[in-house]
Amino acid sequence: xxxxxxxxxxxxxxxxxxxxxxxxxxKEYMVQMxxxxxxxxxxxKRLLRxxxxxxxxxxxxxxxxxxxxxxxxxxxxxxxxxxxxxGKPVDDSYNNLAPFEYGATERARIEAGEFVFPxxxxxxxxxxxxxxxxxxxxxxxLVVGFFASIIVLIIGLLVGSLxxxxxxxxxxxxxxxxxxxxxxxxxxxxxxxAAVLKQTKLAEMIEGTFLERxxxxxxxxxxxxxxxxxxxxxxxIRGQILSLRExxxxxxxxxxxxxxxxxxRKHLIPNCISVIIISTALQIPSAIFTxxxxxxxxxxxxxxxxxxxxxxxxxxxxxxxxxxxxxxxxVVISLIVLSLNLFGDGLRDAFDPKLNG
Amino acid sequence: MNTKNLLxxxxxxxxxxxxxxxxxxxxxFVMHAVPGGPFLGExxxxxxxxxxxxxxxxxxxxLFEQYVTYLGDIITKFDFGPxxxxxxxxxxxxxxxxxxxxxxxxxxxxxxxxxxxxxxxSIAALRRNRLIDRVIMxxxxxxxxxxxxxxxxxxxxxxxxxLQWFPxxxxxxxxxxxxxxxxxxxxxxxxxxxTRSSMLDVLGQDYIRTARAKGVSRGRIIFGHAxxxxxxxxxxxxxxxxxxxxxxxxxxxxxxxVSGVGRAFVKSITGRDYPLIMGTTIILAALIVIMxxxxxxxxxxVDPRINLE
Numbered sequence: 001x002x003x004x005x006x007x008x009x010x011x012x013x014x015x016x017x018x019x020x021x022x023x024x025x026x027k028e029y030m031v032q033m034x035x036x037x038x039x040x041x042x043x044x045k046r047l048l049r050x051x052x053x054x055x056x057x058x059x060x061x062x063x064x065x066x067x068x069x070x071x072x073x074x075x076x077x078x079x080x081x082x083x084x085x086x087g088k089p090v091d092d093s094y095n096n097l098a099p100f101e102y103g104a105t106e107r108a109r110i111e112a113g114e115f116v117f118p119x120x121x122x123x124x125x126x127x128x129x130x131x132x133x134x135x136x137x138x139x140x141x142l143v144v145g146f147f148a149s150i151i152v153l154i155i156g157l158l159v160g161s162l163x164x165x166x167x168x169x170x171x172x173x174x175x176x177x178x179x180x181x182x183x184x185x186x187x188x189x190x191x192x193x194a195a196v197l198k199q200t201k202l203a204e205m206i207e208g209t210f211l212e213r214x215x216x217x218x219x220x221x222x223x224x225x226x227x228x229x230x231x232x233x234x235x236x237i238r239g240q241i242l243s244l245r246e247x248x249x250x251x252x253x254x255x256x257x258x259x260x261x262x263x264x265r266k267h268l269i270p271n272c273i274s275v276i277i278i279s280t281a282l283q284i285p286s287a288i289f290t291x292x293x294x295x296x297x298x299x300x301x302x303x304x305x306x307x308x309x310x311x312x313x314x315x316x317x318x319x320x321x322x323x324x325x326x327x328x329x330x331v332v333i334s335l336i337v338l339s340l341n342l343f344g345d346g347l348r349d350a351f352d353p354k355l356n357g
Numbered sequence: 358m359n360t361k362n363l364l365x366x367x368x369x370x371x372x373x374x375x376x377x378x379x380x381x382x383x384x385x386f387v388m389h390a391v392p393g394g395p396f397l398g399e400x401x402x403x404x405x406x407x408x409x410x411x412x413x414x415x416x417x418x419x420l421f422e423q424y425v426t427y428l429g430d431i432i433t434k435f436d437f438g439p440x441x442x443x444x445x446x447x448x449x450x451x452x453x454x455x456x457x458x459x460x461x462x463x464x465x466x467x468x469x470x471x472x473x474x475x476x477x478x479s480i481a482a483l484r485r486n487r488l489i490d491r492v493i494m495x496x497x498x499x500x501x502x503x504x505x506x507x508x509x510x511x512x513x514x515x516x517x518x519x520l521q522w523f524p525x526x527x528x529x530x531x532x533x534x535x536x537x538x539x540x541x542x543x544x545x546x547x548x549x550x551x552t553r554s555s556m557l558d559v560l561g562q563d564y565i566r567t568a569r570a571k572g573v574s575r576g577r578i579i580f581g582h583a584x585x586x587x588x589x590x591x592x593x594x595x596x597x598x599x600x601x602x603x604x605x606x607x608x609x610x611x612x613x614x615v616s617g618v619g620r621a622f623v624k625s626i627t628g629r630d631y632p633l634i635m636g637t638t639i640i641l642a643a644l645i646v647i648m649x650x651x652x653x654x655x656x657x658x659v660d661p662r663i664n665l666e
Contacts, residue, residue, distance in 0.1 A: 183376045185645040187604035189383070192638050195626045196387050289504055296506045296608055298627060309506070316510060316612065323514050330507040338502035 043274070046350035053346020056339035063336060067139040075117045076129035078136040079304040083127040094127035096322065103127070121328060125318065128304075130325065137306040138332055141288050144218060144307075145340075148225040148287035153280045155226060156233025161264050163234065164241030175238070178231045186228055190290060193224045194299040217302045221291060229283070236279055240272035274351040281347050285340040292333055308333045366654055373650045380642040381431065384635050385424050391631065406441050410632075437636030442628050448636035451621055459610070459617030462533060463602045466540035470598065474545045475591065478552025482587075483579065485557065494553075497546035505605040509539040509612040526614050536613045540605050544598045548591055556587040592656045596649030603641050 037045070047053055076082070082103055083094030094103035099122045106116045121130035163174040197220030244250065245268065253263055269276075294300040295309030308329045315326035410416060415423060430436040437448035481493040500508075512535050517525040524532045559565065560583055568578050603619075610619035618637065625633035 179372060180376055180379050183372065183646060183649065184380060184383075185600055185603070185642045187600070188638050188642050188645075189380075191607075191626065192384060192387060192634065195634060196391055285502070292504055293506065293604075293608070296504075297611075297623060309504075312507065312510060319510070319514055320518055323518070326510050326514060330511055334499070334503045334507060337504070338499065341502050342498070 039274075043351040047346055050346045050349060053343050053350070056342040056346065059335065059339040060343060063138060063332075063339075064142055067135050067142060070135045071132065071139075074129075074132050074135070076119075076132050078132050078306060079128065081127045082123060082129065091127075094123055096125055096318070097123040097127075099324070121324070122322075124314070124325070130328075133306045133311060134308075134328055134332060137308040137311050137329060138336070140218075140301055140305065140307045141291060141309075141333065141336065144221060144291040145284040145288035148222060148229070148291075149280050149283035151222055151226045152229045152233050152283055152287075153276070155230035157237055157269075157276065159230065160234035160237030161241055161268065164238035165245060165260060165264055165268070167242075171238070174234070178235055181228060181231045182235070184228070187290075187293075189228055190224050190294065191297065191299065193227065194220055194294050197223060198299065217300060221294065221300065225287065225290075229287075233276075233279060233283070236275060237272060240275055241268050244268050244271050278344065278348045278351060282341070282344040285337045285344070288333070288337060288340070362657060365657065369650055369653055373646050376646050377639075377643045380646075381428060381639050382424070384638050385427055386420075388631055388635050389420060405445070406439050409439050410441070431639070437639070438632045440625075440630055440633045442625070442630040442633070448633050451633060452618055452637060452640055455616065455618035455621045458615060459606055459619060462536055462540065462606060462610075462615065462617060463599070465533075466537045466602055467544065467598060469537065470541040470544035470548055471591075473541075474548025475552050475588065477545075478549040479556055479579070479584070479587075481549065481553040482556035482560065490553075493549060497549045500542045500546040501550070503543075505539060505543060505601075506608040506612065508542055509536070509609050512539055513612055532613065533615070536606075536609045536615055539609050539612075540602055543605070544594075544601060547598075548594060551590055551594060552587060555590045556583060559583045559587040589656070589660050592652060592659060595652030595655070596645070599648040600645045603645060 071078075081094070083091035091104060097103065097119055099120060100118050101122060102110060102116060102119070103123075110116050119129050119131065121134065124130050124133065159174060159178075163171045194217075198217060241264075245263075250263060250267055253267055258266075291300055291307060292309030292312070295307040296313045298310075298313065301307040301310055311329040312326055312333070315322065315329070319326055415426065427438075430438070435449060439445075439447045440451060443451065477493050477497075481490040484490045513525060516535060517523045523535050526532050565578060565582060568582050573582075606617060606619040607623055608619070609615070610617045611623050614620075618641070621633070622637040622641070624630070625637060
């Protein structure tokens with residue numbers, strides 16, 4: 001049959017049967033047994049099957065939600081020194097309370113039958129409720145980690161996709177810059193920049209804007225991330241784009257007259273999205289790491305705002321008597337970083353089809 | 358070694374030199390963004406240091422000229438100027454004084470991490486999915502997620518304050534035990550994981566099967582065939598490990614009161630001793646860059662299969 005067709009390509013002998021309406025039996029043949037899955041849904045399914053990643057995700061969500069919600073109803077503020085009241089001498093009995101101990105006036109109120117909200121983790125040396133400080137510290141660490149990786153993502157995406165797409169001189173120059181920044185010892189540069197930005201007039205510059213509430217030290221932390229950490233992201237995306245742009249479908253799009261920005265947005269980025277998501281997710285713990293490290297060295301968050309790193313650093317002074325004050329932020333930060341890392345690994349296993357051997 | 362490899366090495370050395378220069382330049386100009394400049398601005402400078410600095414760097418001269426003087430002094434005399442907080446001492450002396458202790462700490466930590474990491478990694482790979490492998494992987498995963506300052510403070514709390522096994526002060530050799538452990542746990546865990554995965558990779562390869570089919574003993578396969586090749590990726594970790602130990606030592610020396618470079622650096626930051634900050638940043642950065650360079654070159658030499666760019 002086939003060979004005959006080849007011999008007579010313009011034959012008028014049409015098989016009339018092919019044009020009859022399909023029977024019910026034939027129609028059943030075409031029915032979709034199962035809805036086709038999208039790449040995203042497939043990845044989520046695989047992620048949910050990974051128990052470690054799911055548990056880590058739940059841990060992260062619980063920690064994030066409690067750091068957001070607990071301050072709404074907690075009766076103490078993170079910067080409120082409980083022993084200090086207007087027009088009265090400072091009440092020392094509030095400083096360095098052990099967990100579930102109360103200050104002098106609070107004890108009096110309890111005697112009188114009033115309910116006083118307990119200090120779950122006691123208070124610190126300035127008489128501030130330690131539990132709420134831990135909650136705020138967690139919040140700061142998560143916020144810094146999240147936004148820092150967003151900044152890194154945006155800059156890396158922009159530079160990497162442009163360098164990868166245009167190639168040639170643009171690529172050469174950007175990649176030399178990337179090479180140099182990449183080989184800079186990042187931590188030392190971060191410390192240097194953080195130390196200097198702390199001394200500059202940044203605090204005056206942002207006065208009056210909404211940035212003031214964020215604090216100049218966090219801003220300088222973000223500047224540091226924006227300056228240094230985009231390079232590995234840019235390198236990764238450039239590599240992806242370089243290999244993707246040689247694909248046939250890009251050629252096809254170009255031959256139908258698609259513009260550069262269209263090809264980048266519609267063809268290249270969707271195809272390297274999984275790699276981007278994974279490395280952004282893995283960027284968060286490393287940013288949290290860096291922030292706590294800097295806070296520990298006294299280069300991070302402005303007091304009285306706590307961060308997990310500065311809480312651990314403050315606790316070092318009273319480590320002999322108040323060991324738990326060090327252990328709590330230590331456990332929280334390790335838990336956050338560990339679950340983010342495990343979740344990131346799970347994401348990589350679920351969303352990188354090239355790794356599914 | 359062929360010319361292609363030589364060319365690559367030269368290119369890498371060029372990049373390393375360029376990087377160190379960028380570090381010096383960035384450090385210098387960033388430090389001059391501080392109000393009053395790095396050498397001025399603080400009231401506590403002793404008159405002698407002030408005079409020495411002014412004479413040396415011509416603080417009234419234009420910025421670029423000061424930069425050229427600073428760079429020139431580093432290149433020709435390895436001179437980073439005097440400290441503005443510690444009277445009569447210059448930056449290089451302070452750093453070399455601290456370096457003796459820090460280097461001891463760092464070398465022992467690196468060596469320990471390497472040996473224990475490779476041993477644990479090999480055990481985990483050879484006993485894949487057995488109990489011991491699981492235990493090793495869980496422990497190393499936990500250690501990799503723990504910042505060095507957390508690790509250090511917890512060890513301090515447990516072993517020197519509660520159990521009193523080691524002194525909390527790092528001046529004697531007993532005092533160096535905990536800092537060394539703190540510094541080495543992260544790289545050790547990383548090397549363990551690295552060795553495990555590369556060992557598994559190597560054990561799955563054809564030449565191992567061939568060796569086994571020939572009847573080579575298990576010990577010979579592991580130590581004669583698999584070990585050498587599975588250690589190649591570990592070499593690439595050489596540079597990053599040193600970078601980790603250097604930055605880790607900043608906090609570890611702080612926690613355990615070890616008088617090394619790291620502590621001097623942190624002290625210079627909190628005390629705003631700018632020439633010392635600049636000098637320490639540059640010297641430590643150069644150290645890391647050089648170690649990265651050595652690691653890269655070693656990697657290329659050890660494995661002739663690796664094709665150079």
